[in-house]
Amino acid sequence: MRIATYNVEWFNALFDHDGRILDDTGPSARYGVTRADQLAGLGIVFTAMDADAVMVIEAPDQNRRRTTVGQLEAFAAKFGLRTRKAVSGFPSETEQEIALLYDPDRLTAVHDPMGDPVNRKGASEPPRFDGVFRLDLDNDGKPEPITFSKPPLELKVTAASGFAFRMIGVHAKSKAPHGQTTPAEATRVGIENRRKQLAQCVWLRARADAHLAAGDPLIVLGDFNDGPGLDEYEKLFGRSGVEIMLGLDQPPAERLTEPHALMALGRRIGVAPATARFYLTAQKRYFAALLDYIMVSPDLAARAPVWRVWHPFDDPACYGTPELREALLAASDHFPVTLDIAL
Numbered sequence: 001m002r003i004a005t006y007n008v009e010w011f012n013a014l015f016d017h018d019g020r021i022l023d024d025t026g027p028s029a030r031y032g033v034t035r036a037d038q039l040a041g042l043g044i045v046f047t048a049m050d051a052d053a054v055m056v057i058e059a060p061d062q063n064r065r066r067t068t069v070g071q072l073e074a075f076a077a078k079f080g081l082r083t084r085k086a087v088s089g090f091p092s093e094t095e096q097e098i099a100l101l102y103d104p105d106r107l108t109a110v111h112d113p114m115g116d117p118v119n120r121k122g123a124s125e126p127p128r129f130d131g132v133f134r135l136d137l138d139n140d141g142k143p144e145p146i147t148f149s150k151p152p153l154e155l156k157v158t159a160a161s162g163f164a165f166r167m168i169g170v171h172a173k174s175k176a177p178h179g180q181t182t183p184a185e186a187t188r189v190g191i192e193n194r195r196k197q198l199a200q201c202v203w204l205r206a207r208a209d210a211h212l213a214a215g216d217p218l219i220v221l222g223d224f225n226d227g228p229g230l231d232e233y234e235k236l237f238g239r240s241g242v243e244i245m246l247g248l249d250q251p252p253a254e255r256l257t258e259p260h261a262l263m264a265l266g267r268r269i270g271v272a273p274a275t276a277r278f279y280l281t282a283q284k285r286y287f288a289a290l291l292d293y294i295m296v297s298p299d300l301a302a303r304a305p306v307w308r309v310w311h312p313f314d315d316p317a318c319y320g321t322p323e324l325r326e327a328l329l330a331a332s333d334h335f336p337v338t339l340d341i342a343l
Contacts, residue, residue: 001106001159001343004049005169005221005292007057007276007334012095014039014075019066021074031279033330041330043079048324049310049336053102053109054083055153055169057223057292057334061095062088068097076101087111090130090151098153098169098222105160109167112156114207126206129154133203137195146199149173152222154207159343165300166211170204170222172241173197197226201241208245211297212254218297220245220256223334225291246295257301258293260309260337273309276334294339305341 010029014022021039028038046054060071072086081101088099089111100109115128127133129151134143153169173196204220211218226241243265247255264272274288294307312318312328312335319325328335 001053002049002051002338002340003053003055003167003219003221003294004051004336004338005055005057005223005294006045006049006336007171007223007292007332008042009058009332009334011042011056011058012060014042015060015066015071017065019060019071019074021071021078023078030330030333037330039075039078041327042075042332044324044327045310045331045336046076046081046083047079048321048327049338051083051336051338052106053100053157053167054336055167055221056099056101057169057171058096059088059099060097062091062097068099072099072101085109087153087155089113089153089155092151093149096150096171098150098171100153100155100167100169107157107159109155109157111154113154114210125210126203129203129207133199135199135202137199144199146196146203148200152204161343163217163343165217165219165343168204168207168218168220168222170220170224172200172204172222172224172226174225197224198241198244201226201244205245205247208247208256208297209254215299216297217300218256219294219300219339220296221292221294221337221339223292242293253298256295256297258295259307260290261293261295264290274311274314275309275337278333292334292337294337296339296341300341303341303343305339308338308340310336310338 013029014035016022022035023039025034028035059068062068068088069086076084082103083101085104086099086101087109088097102109113128115126117128117131129148133146136143150171155167157167158164224242242261260273274290275292276289278287280287310318312325
């Protein structure tokens, strides 16, 4: 089985207010890319991946006039994808949802959120992801309320073979400050965002601990907006959110596995995989970052899965296929990550 995570930059802008696909020469939300070109690029990428399930990060918006599921299934129908069914969870506060697009002949997936929706005091498990998590972020003895603007998508998944596992799709808090007018203000907001991102990872890790304790095979995948050594604030807090999620300070039987993250942690000369590519206007150059991950529980890691980043320049097969290479560049500022595993 092939499982993927793919952050599609402003997928929402490829649909009108009624959820109809905009396949025209109008500008997409990607700089210098038309809606038709972005759609065509996405069609090529999804077809080439040929995944059994794709966790779509920044999926189209859910509101009173249209549904995330309806728009994704219309996209799949347009390009004849076998991942023709979609499932989503709690709606986002933004125009970016989390949803799974999957092949119903290969698996079934049901939104199955865990935790107390009320977050009662003294509860033995962390609250549901559309609730409020309390954590002392600034060491003042007073827990601050933490929420997800994009609640993680918790799924109960069953493969056609009958093998059941859990899947959690993630789009964690961005640490980048936006709209600040002074360096001091940008630093303050950057630190606040880093704290919130770390708190979200603590919350996610608590849910992972519960699944591991119950013996549930688990896959956590998506955009963590974070990675080992990614920014200057990591030294201030001692570790990245990804390290917290992996459980690297816990016994081996309780750790999640993600080889790209471990490569970044062990790097000596700055060489590390990248899953995203952004243009920095001030520097007039591109910046590569490792933000997207597929983490698996020890029992799944023992099945010898194979990970792949579909990077247009770093993956030889992608680079050597001009149509796919250009499609990846047109489709999004992130690139898919896939996991091939026997289930």
